[in-house]
Amino acid sequence: MTIAEAEDKANVLVLGGGAVGTMAAYALEAGGRAKVTMVLRSNYDAVKKSGFSIDSIDHGQHNGWLPSRIRTTILDPTETDVQHYDFIVVTTKNIPDVPPTVSTLIKPAVTSDLCTIVLMQNGLNIEKPLLEAFPNNTILSGVQMIGASETAPGIVLHNEPDICKLGVFEAEGKGDELKLCDEQRARRFVEAYNACGRVDCRFDDNVRYTRWKKLLYNSSYNPVSAVLGMDVTRMRVYKHVIDDLVAPIMREIAAIAAADGVHLSEDLVRKLITIDKLDSWFMPSMGQDAGKGNFIEFENIVGEPMREAQRLGVPCPTLTTMYSILKGIQTKTKETRGLITPRVTDARPYRG
Amino acid sequence: MTIAEAEDKANVLVLGGGAVGTMAAYALEAGGRAKVTMVLRSNYDAVKKSGFSIDSIDHGQHNGWLPSRIRTTILDPTETDVQHYDFIVVTTKNIPDVPPTVSTLIKPAVTSDLCTIVLMQNGLNIEKPLLEAFPNNTILSGVQMIGASETAPGIVLHNEPDICKLGVFEAEGKGDELKLCDEQRARRFVEAYNACGRVDCRFDDNVRYTRWKKLLYNSSYNPVSAVLGMDVTRMRVYKHVIDDLVAPIMREIAAIAAADGVHLSEDLVRKLITIDKLDSWFMPSMGQDAGKGNFIEFENIVGEPMREAQRLGVPCPTLTTMYSILKGIQTKTKETRGLITPRVTDARPYRG
Numbered sequence: 001m002t003i004a005e006a007e008d009k010a011n012v013l014v015l016g017g018g019a020v021g022t023m024a025a026y027a028l029e030a031g032g033r034a035k036v037t038m039v040l041r042s043n044y045d046a047v048k049k050s051g052f053s054i055d056s057i058d059h060g061q062h063n064g065w066l067p068s069r070i071r072t073t074i075l076d077p078t079e080t081d082v083q084h085y086d087f088i089v090v091t092t093k094n095i096p097d098v099p100p101t102v103s104t105l106i107k108p109a110v111t112s113d114l115c116t117i118v119l120m121q122n123g124l125n126i127e128k129p130l131l132e133a134f135p136n137n138t139i140l141s142g143v144q145m146i147g148a149s150e151t152a153p154g155i156v157l158h159n160e161p162d163i164c165k166l167g168v169f170e171a172e173g174k175g176d177e178l179k180l181c182d183e184q185r186a187r188r189f190v191e192a193y194n195a196c197g198r199v200d201c202r203f204d205d206n207v208r209y210t211r212w213k214k215l216l217y218n219s220s221y222n223p224v225s226a227v228l229g230m231d232v233t234r235m236r237v238y239k240h241v242i243d244d245l246v247a248p249i250m251r252e253i254a255a256i257a258a259a260d261g262v263h264l265s266e267d268l269v270r271k272l273i274t275i276d277k278l279d280s281w282f283m284p285s286m287g288q289d290a291g292k293g294n295f296i297e298f299e300n301i302v303g304e305p306m307r308e309a310q311r312l313g314v315p316c317p318t319l320t321t322m323y324s325i326l327k328g329i330q331t332k333t334k335e336t337r338g339l340i341t342p343r344v345t346d347a348r349p350y351r352g
Numbered sequence: 353m354t355i356a357e358a359e360d361k362a363n364v365l366v367l368g369g370g371a372v373g374t375m376a377a378y379a380l381e382a383g384g385r386a387k388v389t390m391v392l393r394s395n396y397d398a399v400k401k402s403g404f405s406i407d408s409i410d411h412g413q414h415n416g417w418l419p420s421r422i423r424t425t426i427l428d429p430t431e432t433d434v435q436h437y438d439f440i441v442v443t444t445k446n447i448p449d450v451p452p453t454v455s456t457l458i459k460p461a462v463t464s465d466l467c468t469i470v471l472m473q474n475g476l477n478i479e480k481p482l483l484e485a486f487p488n489n490t491i492l493s494g495v496q497m498i499g500a501s502e503t504a505p506g507i508v509l510h511n512e513p514d515i516c517k518l519g520v521f522e523a524e525g526k527g528d529e530l531k532l533c534d535e536q537r538a539r540r541f542v543e544a545y546n547a548c549g550r551v552d553c554r555f556d557d558n559v560r561y562t563r564w565k566k567l568l569y570n571s572s573y574n575p576v577s578a579v580l581g582m583d584v585t586r587m588r589v590y591k592h593v594i595d596d597l598v599a600p601i602m603r604e605i606a607a608i609a610a611a612d613g614v615h616l617s618e619d620l621v622r623k624l625i626t627i628d629k630l631d632s633w634f635m636p637s638m639g640q641d642a643g644k645g646n647f648i649e650f651e652n653i654v655g656e657p658m659r660e661a662q663r664l665g666v667p668c669p670t671l672t673t674m675y676s677i678l679k680g681i682q683t684k685t686k687e688t689r690g691l692i693t694p695r696v697t698d699a700r701p702y703r704g
Contacts, residue, residue, distance in 0.1 A: 224680075227579065227677055227680075228677065228680040228681065228684065229684070230680060230684065233694065233696065233699070234687075234694050236699040237694040237695060237696065237698045237699045238680070238683045238694065239699070240676070240679055240680075240683070241676075241680050241683070244675075244676035244679070245673070245676050245677070245680070278696050278699055279696045317669030317670070317672070317673065318669070318672075318673050320669070320670075321597070321669065321670050321673035321674065322673065323596075324592070324593075324596035324597050325579055325580065325597070325677070327592055327596070328576075328579075328580040328582060328590070328592075328593050328597070329580065331590045331592070331593070332580065332581070332582065335586075342585065342586050342589040342590065343589060344585065344589065344630055344631045346589045347585070347588040347589045347591070347630055
């Protein structure tokens with residue numbers, strides 16, 4: 001490797017040390033085009049001691065793997081030099097209704113306009129707070145189709161291939177030159193991600209389509225799994241759950257997307273209803289989170305499509321009721337976690 | 353007491369030995385105009401041994417109380433004589449989607465057309481299967497506003513007064529003479545119930561109105577409590593639960609009732625939203641049942657109003673989504689109780 005090649009390595013900060021963040025970090029390091037710093041929380045001690053144990057359908061078995069650096073906070077107080085990151089990759093859950101927000105979280109690492117922020121997170125309009133907080137930075141959209149889970153701290157099982165679409169969240173009113181710069185940064189990230197030759201990361205020239213398409217599944221199967229505590233196999237065996245909840249929500253999403261200029265065909269809807277292996281007994285992530293008493297990512301996955309529907313005048317009654325119930329579930333979790341306390345004096349007389 | 357008076361005692365079978373059934377049995381026996389046989393299940397042994405312990409806002413404290421007879425089944429196989437009951441009072445939960453149905457359950461006790469069946473149960477259209485199964489019997493509607501709970505087997509706390517409306521579920525096409533007979537039987541039951549002088553049981557000449565009115569609360573607060581596992585105080589403190597779920601459902605019920613010819617005013621809706629004491633932390637019965645993993649009474653409380661809406665062409669999107677979720681909860685309970693087993697082979701390809 002020449003010095004020039006070495007200097008060409010992108011300095012990448014990966015936020016979120018779960019399965020998805022770890023596999024992204026692994027792919028980036030394996031390609032040799034990036035030097036990755038991971039910010040870890042709950043699994044820091046385990047990883048510090050023994051590294052990650054990875055069993056990956058794309059990359060094989062690796063015990064004791066570590067990225068270039070691991071940290072517990074974005075800025076390491078023991079280091080005096082403030083790092084410049086070319087890319088800040090956010091793979092944490094996106095829960096804007098529970099502080100801190102993504103913008104607040106990454107702010108210390110956004111040291112200049114040269115930092116590109118990659119949101120590898122689900123949902124609609126997740127870029128809006130970032131574009132507002134960092135109007136001069138490039139914000140990228142990463143949508144992953146990956147099956148990976150952290151079975152114990154630092155132990156990652158990656159059993160469905162890493163397929164990723166990476167594009168630009170374009171701010172309104174940007175000039176052509178800046179747009180070109182955004183795209184170049186996106187393509188640079190795609191190349192760094194693909195350099196390992198074992199993942200399928202593609203430049204996405206239609207981010208809005210990609211996100212709406214992913215919402216078909218995420219806005220329907222996820223909330224139903226969370227509200228009912230039911231896996232996708234049972235939903236399909238107990239057909240009424242598909243007929244009365246999952247399928248109606250998918251069609252509402254397709255209708256909202258259509259009003260937003262994105263065509264999602266009925267064929268696609270029907271394909272996604274049966275996308276999981278029938279005998280997978282798979283619990284969607286929101287169902288897993290609700291079952292564990294974790295906060296759920298419902299605002300960007302259910303709330304934002306619903307608000308788009310309100311803006312565009314599209315009825316979405318099933319989605320709307322689901323949203324209200326998910327909000328109630330989140331409220332209960334906030335209470336359990338001590339973020340709020342129910343006080344009788346907070347209940348105003350009803351004036352609805 | 354003269355022989356004539358003694359013979360005038362109504363022979364009453366009370367089905368359901370929970371708090372509501374026990375207080376009904378107590379009021380009937382206390383009035384001296386009825387001889388009550390109670391059919392008990394889970395609390396039979398406790399009651400057989402020590403009687404009921406009753407702490408009642410209407411009737412005071414009574415330890416070791418027993419009705420004239422207690423049984424474990426409708427027909428006692430150790431008795432050779434088949435009893436004729438003037439009134440069969442059903443206070444069990446009404447769960448038509450889980451066998452046996454009320455009709456099947458009471459059939460052995462309906463020995464002649466002279467048996468009057470009193471349905472002290474919530475919900476709409478609960479009389480329809482009974483009118484079909486027993487077309488020549490009188491079917492009465494009992495709607496209770498009572499606060500009572502069985503805190504342990506045979507221990508009943510009755511803390512809100514027993515106010516009851518009792519009327520006739522009229523079958524279509526009945527002649528005036530039979531209608532008069534139905535009403536006389538209803539009035540006889542009201543008199544027997546009121547004879548103790550400590551309850552407020554009134555003849556109800558508008559059963560449909562009474563039932564729709566009760567649904568305002570039952571179709572809204574009950575499902576929300578079941579789906580969210582949340583008490584009414586929290587719903588009101590966390591205002592969005594009222595604004596987005598409880599109040600919309602109440603207004604949908606009012607709209608369906610209006611299409612069915614029953615006017616429920618906006619004032620009434622607003623009154624019912626705040627009917628519970630704010631600091632009651634009260635968990636509605638469906639929420640209690642769901643929390644305990646019991647079957648829920650959702651078909652007549654939510655499903656029937658929804659089907660009326662479909663019949664009458666009234667939109668009720670919130671109620672409809674709630675119904676689908678409650679059905680999913682019931683399905684899970686059926687699986688837990690071993691009534692159904694999810695088999696992958698039962699999932700047909702999606703053809704929705």
